[in-house]
Amino acid sequence: MKTKTPSKxxxxxAAGNLAVTSECGPPRxxxxxxxxxxxxMIKDHVDAINITDNQTSVTRLCSLASCIHLKLMGLEPILQMVVRDRNRIALQSDILGAASFDIHNILCLSGDHQQFGDSSQGQNVFDIxxxxLIQTVRHMRDDGKFLGGDDINRPPRMFVGAAANPFADPFEIRTPRLAKKIAAGVEFIQTQCIYNLDKFELWMQQNRDRGLHEKAYIMAGVTPFKSAGMAKxxxxxxPGMDVPDDVVKRMAGVPKEKQAQEGIDICVETIQRLKECDGVSGFHVMAIEWEEKVPEIVERSGLYPRPEAVE
Amino acid sequence: MIVAKRKPIEEIIEEVQAYDKILLVGCNECVTVCEAGGKKEVAVLASALRMHFMNQGKEVKIDEITLERQCDHEYLEELRNQIDQYDVVVSLACGVGVQFMAEKYMNMPVMPGVDTCFMGVTEERGVWSERCQGCGTCMLAKTGGICPVSRCAKRLFNGPCGGSTNGHCEIDKNVICAWQLIIDRMKNLDKLEDYEALVPIKDWSTERAGGPRKVVREDVMQ
Known part of the structure; x- marks a missing residue:
């Protein structure tokens, strides 16, 4: 596929490689x-790094500033942006701010409801x-215009992503929902953590039946369990997480001190199986506060070394 | 209807503590239906206040009246000749009634007797739930007659989000996912293909965002 942005x-x-991304949560x-x-810890093992945006509605250092820190290290950030906290003025403004630092990837998200976090008495925005938001970024990039219709001087050049959760309900609209995001202009997808591989493969089958895997790059999301407690x-x-009983059982079936290793093994096995799944274009490894394990997961999954980005 | 709930008695006591002549004013409309501010609730509040002041050994005059409505001039006018006998009014109408009362009787302190909650329905006796936020531009035609503004915790126009589980919202297992309802309705109406139509960005200027709102109908003005 031809590229539209300077995104690595x-x-x-586009070169047909399985991409690898990971994420870092900013500090409090x-x-x-x-x-x-x-x-x-992860820079040599991934192609780009997501920075989460006040995930689980807990107030943290902002995603944009964190992305700038990555950029200053010469790394490739993916700016996560939720519509929970910003109206259309702030969203567009932050997109331009990111673009001014040549941040070339954005992940458009709703955001967890604020009641989960440290500000449950706060307002939410949800202007759009x-x-x-996918449509907004594409409009700003491709038409060079603000939502209000005015021209943008030096429009953002961002590769536009979104999340997809194959495991949320109702399942029957999960593929139509992906189709809708693609119609809105999404170019890559990072999925929710996959533990129910059968269900994921069924979703992918439905996506392939509609040719959606050829219209957006679908990156499979994985998260290693640190313990049986985490799996439970x-x-x-x-909400929206599907962890089958046999996975919980497998984690609980090994002694406590070996559970972390078991979690990594499950993660690697998941990647290995999904590498064979037609339409999976890469992996998004979300090792939550466990970034040091990303290199091992990537290496054991046969995804190392990472390829050079070529035009 | 506008759904309200009774304020905690301690809060009302605090509102009226400094006064000696109190008029409690109920409303015969929505707040009567949702059993928060009708004649019955006025009587209950009056008894509770009388008991409180009696225990304090304080002599307080507490009278009760329930008006047909508190959102129309003509009914509020019924108080014109008696309101001066009091030094505080507690209105058990919704916030609309409390304010209209205060606007009309500029020198009379008017306290709210209920917490106004939302526009909603009686699901069953004792259970009321929200259906409308008065956004000023109804889009129910596009969403199977279920409102994502009032019923989705993230008011998503192209939902559901990833937190929908077994028909429930991520914020609470007792909250139904509006988008599950929308999709169920679309299926029942044999219109599930409509789900894939992208709902465009909403113009919120007709909602709270646009500032205080007004409807002016010259054809009905006198």
């Missing part, structure tokens, strides 16, 4: 080292939704 991630995907404070240290928590407490 886009180039790697202003020490930039919290970001640069995490990024340093994630689907409309994700199964029972995280």
């Amino acid at each position: 991630l886009e180039k790697i995907l 404070g202003s020490d930039p080292e919290a970001i640069t240290k995490k990024a340093g 939704d994630s689907m409309q 928590y994700m199964k029972n407490r995280v």
Whole structure:
């Protein structure tokens, strides 16, 4: 596929390589080292790094500033942006701010509801939704215009991504929903963490039936469990997460001190199986506060070394 | 209807503590239906206040009246000849009634007797739930008659989000996912293909965002 932006991630995907991304959560404070240290652990093993945007509605150092820190390290950030906290003025303004630092990737998200975080008494915004944010970035990039209709001097050049959760309900609209995001202009997708591989493969089959895998790059999301407790928590407490019983059982079936390794093994096996899934264009490894394990996961999955981005 | 709930008695006591002649004013419309501010609730509040002041050994005059409505001049005017006998009014109407009362009787302190919650329905006796936020531009035609503005916690126009689980919203298992309802409706109406139509960015200027709103109908003005 021909590239439309200077994004390294886009180039790697367009060249037909399986791309690898990971993510870093910004700190609850202003020490930039919290970001640069995490990024340093994974930089040689991934093509681009997502920076989460006040994930789970807990107030943190902002995504944009964190992306700039990555940019200053010579790395490729993916700016996550939620519509929960910003109206269309702030969204467009932050997109331009990111573009001014030549941040070339954006992930358009709704954002977890604020009640999950440290500001449950706060307002939310939701001026536009994630689907409309995709449209907004594409409009700014491709038409060079603000939503209000005026021209943008030096429009943003961003590769536009979004999330997809194959496991949320109702399942029957999960493929139509992806089609809708593609119609809105999304170019790459990072999925929710995959533990139910059968269901994921069924979703991919439905996507292929409609040719959606040829219209956007679908990156499969994986998260290694650190412990059996984490597997149970994700199964029972995280909305929209599908952790099958046999996975929880497998984690619980090994002694505590070996559970972390078991979690990594499951993660690697998931990647290996999904490498064979037609339409999967890469992997998004979300090792939550466990960035140091990303290199091992990537290497054992046969995704290392990372390719050079070529025009 | 406009749904309200009774304010905690402690809060009302605090509002009226400094006064000696209190008029409690109920409203015979929405707040009567949702059992928060009608004649019955006025009587209950009056008893509670009388008991409170009696226990304090303080002599307080507490009278009760319930008007047909508190959002129209003509009914509020009914208080014109008696309101001066009091030094505070507690209105058990919705916030609309409280304010209209205050606008009309400029020198009378008017306190709210209920917390106004939303525009909604009686799901069953004792259960009321939200249906409309008065955004000023109804889009129910596009969403199977289910409103994502009032019923989706993220008011998504192209939902559901990734947090929809077994028909429930991510914020609470007792909240139904509006988009599950929309999709179910679309299926029932044999219009599921409509789901893929992108709903454009909304003009919020007809909602709160545009500032205080007004509807002017010259054809009905006198």
